[in-house]
Amino acid sequence: MKADHFLLGETAWCPGCGNFSIRNALAGALAELNLPAEEVLICSGIGQAAKMPHYIKANGFNGLHGRALPPALGARIANKNLKVIISSGDGDSYGEGGNHFIHNIRRNPNIAHFIHNNQVYGLTKGQASPTSDPGMVTGVQVSGVINPALNPLALALVLGAGFVARCFSGEKEHLKETMKKAINFEGYALVDILQPCVSFNKHNTHGWYKNRVYFPEVSDPADWSAAMNLARQWGDQIPLGVFYNVPRPTFEDSLEVLSGEPLAKRPFEPNDVADVQNEFL
Amino acid sequence: MEVNILVGGAAGQGMDTVMNLLGKSLVREGYGLIYTKDYMSRVRGGHNFSTLRIAGGTPWTTVHSVDILVALNEETYKLHQHKLAPSGRVIYDPEVFTLPEEEDRGVPVELKNLAEEAGGKVMANTVAVGVLLVLLGMGSNTVEVLLEETFKDKEGMVSKNVNALKSGMSAAEKFCSACFPLPPKSEDSQKLFVDGNQVLGMAALGSGCRFLSAYPMTPSTGVMNYLAGKSKEYPVVVEQAEDEIAAINMTLGASYSGVRSLTCTSGGGFSLMVEGLSLAGMIETPLVIILAMRPGPATGLPTRTEQGDLEFAIHGGHGEFPRAVLTATSHEDAFYRLNKAFELADRYQTPVIFLSDQNFADTHRSVEPFDFGRLSYNRHLVEEDDYEKPYQRYRLTENGISPRAIPGQFPGETVLVDSDEHDQNGNIIESAEERNQMSGKRMRKLKALAEEMDEPDLYGDPRPETLLIGWGSTYGVLRETIDALSASGLKIAMLHFSDIWPLPQKRLRTLLPEVRLSCCVENNATGQLASLIRRETGLAVDKRINKNDGRPFMPDEIIKEVEKYHES
Ligand SMILES: Cc1ncc(C[n+]2csc(CCOP(=O)(O)OP(=O)(O)O)c2C)c(N)n1
Ligand code: SF4
Ligand SMILES: [Mg+2]
Numbered sequence: 001m002k003a004d005h006f007l008l009g010e011t012a013w014c015p016g017c018g019n020f021s022i023r024n025a026l027a028g029a030l031a032e033l034n035l036p037a038e039e040v041l042i043c044s045g046i047g048q049a050a051k052m053p054h055y056i057k058a059n060g061f062n063g064l065h066g067r068a069l070p071p072a073l074g075a076r077i078a079n080k081n082l083k084v085i086i087s088s089g090d091g092d093s094y095g096e097g098g099n100h101f102i103h104n105i106r107r108n109p110n111i112a113h114f115i116h117n118n119q120v121y122g123l124t125k126g127q128a129s130p131t132s133d134p135g136m137v138t139g140v141q142v143s144g145v146i147n148p149a150l151n152p153l154a155l156a157l158v159l160g161a162g163f164v165a166r167c168f169s170g171e172k173e174h175l176k177e178t179m180k181k182a183i184n185f186e187g188y189a190l191v192d193i194l195q196p197c198v199s200f201n202k203h204n205t206h207g208w209y210k211n212r213v214y215f216p217e218v219s220d221p222a223d224w225s226a227a228m229n230l231a232r233q234w235g236d237q238i239p240l241g242v243f244y245n246v247p248r249p250t251f252e253d254s255l256e257v258l259s260g261e262p263l264a265k266r267p268f269e270p271n272d273v274a275d276v277q278n279e280f281l
Numbered sequence: 282m283e284v285n286i287l288v289g290g291a292a293g294q295g296m297d298t299v300m301n302l303l304g305k306s307l308v309r310e311g312y313g314l315i316y317t318k319d320y321m322s323r324v325r326g327g328h329n330f331s332t333l334r335i336a337g338g339t340p341w342t343t344v345h346s347v348d349i350l351v352a353l354n355e356e357t358y359k360l361h362q363h364k365l366a367p368s369g370r371v372i373y374d375p376e377v378f379t380l381p382e383e384e385d386r387g388v389p390v391e392l393k394n395l396a397e398e399a400g401g402k403v404m405a406n407t408v409a410v411g412v413l414l415v416l417l418g419m420g421s422n423t424v425e426v427l428l429e430e431t432f433k434d435k436e437g438m439v440s441k442n443v444n445a446l447k448s449g450m451s452a453a454e455k456f457c458s459a460c461f462p463l464p465p466k467s468e469d470s471q472k473l474f475v476d477g478n479q480v481l482g483m484a485a486l487g488s489g490c491r492f493l494s495a496y497p498m499t500p501s502t503g504v505m506n507y508l509a510g511k512s513k514e515y516p517v518v519v520e521q522a523e524d525e526i527a528a529i530n531m532t533l534g535a536s537y538s539g540v541r542s543l544t545c546t547s548g549g550g551f552s553l554m555v556e557g558l559s560l561a562g563m564i565e566t567p568l569v570i571i572l573a574m575r576p577g578p579a580t581g582l583p584t585r586t587e588q589g590d591l592e593f594a595i596h597g598g599h600g601e602f603p604r605a606v607l608t609a610t611s612h613e614d615a616f617y618r619l620n621k622a623f624e625l626a627d628r629y630q631t632p633v634i635f636l637s638d639q640n641f642a643d644t645h646r647s648v649e650p651f652d653f654g655r656l657s658y659n660r661h662l663v664e665e666d667d668y669e670k671p672y673q674r675y676r677l678t679e680n681g682i683s684p685r686a687i688p689g690q691f692p693g694e695t696v697l698v699d700s701d702e703h704d705q706n707g708n709i710i711e712s713a714e715e716r717n718q719m720s721g722k723r724m725r726k727l728k729a730l731a732e733e734m735d736e737p738d739l740y741g742d743p744r745p746e747t748l749l750i751g752w753g754s755t756y757g758v759l760r761e762t763i764d765a766l767s768a769s770g771l772k773i774a775m776l777h778f779s780d781i782w783p784l785p786q787k788r789l790r791t792l793l794p795e796v797r798l799s800c801c802v803e804n805n806a807t808g809q810l811a812s813l814i815r816r817e818t819g820l821a822v823d824k825r826i827n828k829n830d831g832r833p834f835m836p837d838e839i840i841k842e843v844e845k846y847h848e849s
Contacts, residue, residue: 009708038689043534046700053697054708059688060697061537062709063530064560070494070527074534074542075688077492077518082538082688103523257516264539264687266516268489270620273515274653276483280473281309281650 001031008057013048018169018195018206022116023055025172026087029179030058041082043072045097047089047123049116049195056087066096069104069113073251076109079262080252083183084110090117091129094150098130101152105159105188109251112182112189115152116169118197119204126200136203153231156190157224157244163189164227164244168213169196170206171240178242187250194238212238221245282337282464284417285346287361288409289330290353292323296331298406299351300645303413304333306423308474308647311466313339315757316645319832322499322583328356337464339472339647341611341757345835348461349416351409353392354378370457372412374405388412388456395448400441407442411449418459421446473648477641477754478503480612481571483651484619485543486511489658490569492542494520494531499583500639501545501573525550529557529570537566537698539687541623541660545571548590549580555597558632562602564698565675565683565723567626567633569619574638576831585831586639588753588804591813594634595782601720603629603727605734606782609637610756612648614779620656621780625733627661629726630685636781638804640833641754662686673705674698677718681725731783739788741767741774747843748796750822752778752810754833755802761836766843773843778810784817793820798846800824802839 044050046065053060355378663684697707808825
């Protein structure tokens with residue numbers, strides 16, 4: 001399969017935006033994994049990044065702002081044959097959807113979560129996001145961002161995520177290969193993707209990232225402390241790569257009723273469960 | 282002929298154990314009964330009580346007066362002795378408190394000491410059941426069988442409990458044996474002894490619901506407990522969400538992917554869900570929400586009852602989209618009606634809210650076993666040869682219902698849903714023309730949906746001069762009110778809504794102009810149904826009888842109000 005197979009429609013993104021490379025990498029990853037479009041589900045919330053389901057040929061659930069994860073989990077429970085991928089923004093995933101981020105890492109469903117981390121709210125025109133660098137001046141944060149940035153990778157590691165990676169939209173081949181690993185990972189896989197927003201983030205530009213990113217050697221992806229050290233690096237040097245990769249039992253595997261046919265495909269006849277009332281006799 | 286029993290004490294003293302043991306035994310022996318709970322939002326202490334009414338047929342409601350008061354502490358006696366009939370009796374433990382000298386209705390039994398002699402003070406409740414059996418003139422066989430079933434896996438507990446039961450019985454014999462004659466038994470088949478939440482849980486299971494996600498909130502939690510309890514034997518997944526926002530969105534994801542799904546909550550949780558409710562309307566994904574009401578605003582009275590969220594259920598959620606609101610009236614009706622909620626949600630691809638409340642959720646009644654054969658399971662998914670290719674999720678159709686497919690149903694075809702306004706394919710659009718098409722398509726569904734609503738149930742005089750109007754859990758109390766007032770010569774009837782939105786109007790339009798007095802009876806402060814009727818039909822209801830202290834109506838309260846209006 002060719003990546004083109006998965007590319008669809010005109011995008012509403014600004015020329016030069018990092019979202020294009022993310023989309024190409026995703027299409028390439030799906031093609032190289034030979035996944036039939038009807039078995040892939042892309043979930044998103046709301047934002048520029050969250051428009052992805054419209055631009056990739058696959059099933060799509062473009063839900064509410066901040067709420068990409070819950071329907072993705074629901075879909076996995078209903079039909080475990082679906083490859084479920086989330087493609088959404090940093091504001092969506094870490095801000096409005098923060099509670100779902102925390103608790104789904106604990107659950108560990110088989111979902112690959114790709115976060116277009118442009119460190120800004122793009123769609124609403126440039127307010128700070130949870131990952132904005134302190135000092136960044138916006139129309140709302142008029143004296144610069146005061147709060148320290150959320151560190152999604154460190155948070156994910158602390159919560160027990162099994163697959164934690166950082167990519168940069170400018171490192172296209174690495175991004176595509178990491179996406180493939182995340183999609184194939186059994187469990188919740190977080191890929192935080194640094195993405196320049198040419199319209200609203202004049203601080204973390206393509207050049208800014210390009211000058212800082214590097215590929216450290218990850219000799220043991222099961223070394224949690226080493227992963228944590230990499231996750232905490234930010235500033236002059238920003239490491240990219242899969243920092244941590246240790247599968248643990250998934251949410252779906254822990255539910256015995258999900259073994260066998262997907263729930264969505266099982267037949268049902270009300271009379272077959274009539275005996276359930278006998279306990280009340 | 283009827284017997285009313287009230288068991289009260291502090292939270293944690295096990296009033297439920299007494300009522301469940303006695304209630305189920307009575308139902309097995311063929312008696313008709315109802316049992317309601319009044320409890321505080323705390324785990325220990327305070328004052329809780331349960332009321333059991335045994336009467337011919339199956340009583341529809343409990344009443345104020347009490348024949349047997351089981352006072353597990355002194356507070357219970359003080360709070361409830363004024364309801365006690367002159368011929369009533371008070372069962373109490375003289376080691377715990379003593380009755381005032383002038384009280385000659387006491388049945389002092391050392392519940393705790395006898396329980397300890399039988400093997401442990403936890404069995405004090407079983408001793409109390411023994412005392413009750415004697416007062417009611419019942420043998421112990423049925424209770425013994427039930428104890429056997431309940432404790433068969435717990436070493437030694439069956440015989441200890443049976444001993445406790447018997448010692449309660451022999452202690453009671455010298456006071457009053459069979460002094461409360463029971464009403465005649467019913468000859469019908471075995472009845473179920475079941476509460477409202479259990480009825481809804483069973484109905485969900487029988488409707489093929491395979492997924493429930495919810496966040497615990499009284500009084501809806503019983504539905505979640507019920508289905509979770511079944512998840513080891515039946516293919517149903519129950520997931521406790523991190524919050525109600527997650528619950529409704531998870532439910533939508535599962536439903537979109539092809540599984541009948543449910544969420545349940547109370548007002549506060551529903552407040553968090555309304556953005557998701559609007560999403561369900563927009564993406565046209567089936568969704569059933571059980572909204573078990575309790576008094577608000579905010580946390581309100583967490584364990585008590587109210588019908589305060591009718592307008593919220595009808596209007597909650599931003600934007601305009603079709604929805605249905607159905608309500609739980611009686612246990613018998615609610616079982617089949619929740620199935621209807623699932624069917625409507627699938628057929629019209631839109632959210633359906635099922636309104637219950639604490640009064641319905643926590644009330645046990647003896648009811649006919651349900652006929653699962655009457656339940657439907659029609660998913661209304663598009664068939665292979667039935668759609669234009671390529672598949673489009675939001676194909677424009679005459680009745681507004683688009684052919685619905687689920688992900689993976691057809692090779693090469695994908696299903697896209699979007700919370701933005703979209704075109705037939707599901708892609709974001711902003712043009713006025715496409716907006717009008719899509720909004721029009723959604724709203725067209727309302728026409729056929731409105732025709733599915735059942736007209737309100739008319740009970741009582743077929744040509745009434747006085748009409749009581751109600752909805753939801755007041756069904757039982759209104760029936761008893763109508764029976765009582767009819768017996769006293771009034772030409773009176775009740776019009777009771779089960780399906781409430783879109784508001785069915787035919788009966789209202791024929792009856793309201795004809796009656797001399799109409800009263801809307803509602804467990805809320807403002808009379809939300811009365812306002813809704815006015816808004817939808819232009820017809821005014823004469824009087825509003827309201828109660829919003831968190832307690833259900835009793836027949837005598839309504840009777841008093843109606844009589845007052847008749848005098849003036
Ligand atoms: C409940 C709700 N609140 C606010 C918004 C407005 N809103 C839309 S997208 C967005 C932020 C998007 O930021 P991010 O997720 O980082 O996506 P980006 O546009 O940067 O890709 C906000 C605040 C909304 N749609 N819904
Ligand atoms: S606003 Fe920023 S993130 Fe959004 S498309 Fe434009 S450049 Fe990309
Ligand atoms: Mg962003």
